[in-house]
Amino acid sequence: MIHRRDMLRRSLPVLVALGGGVGLGACRQQPVYQSSGGQFPGRGSMAEREAQIRRAAAAQGGWSVQSMRPGLLRATNTWRSHQMTVDIAFDVRSFSIRYVSSLNLDYDGVQIHQAYNDRVRALEAAILRGAA
Secondary structure, X not given: OOOHHHHHHHHHXXXXXXXXXXXXXXXXXXXXXXXXXXXXXXOOOHHHHHHHHHHHHHHHOOEEEEEEEOOEEEEXXXXXXXXXXXXXXXXXXXXXXXXXXXXXOOOOOOEEEHHHHHHHHHHHHHHHHOOO
């Protein structure tokens, strides 16, 4: 006769494996991170702020930056089969980073693959450090 406890012991590894797989997949999707109100360190002109953002993007690797108009840059990061594009609005004191588009990052209008958030946060941190 098979005891209930023995059945649970035998099925537990399968249940953990199934639950772990579901949990890991869910962890990869996060709400889209929007960086707003980032304060530049020190003083600087608009040209210096643009150069600072460009240096930060170059330091992070994979980013290409183009000027859209004064105070607005569009940055695209491409790796493997993934691509993300953000707008970086700035003035002499602050900046913000906003989602524009993505490719192969499972964006559903609210959530996106965590790699997007990781790269935006890394770019934000590099800008805040001054990326000298």
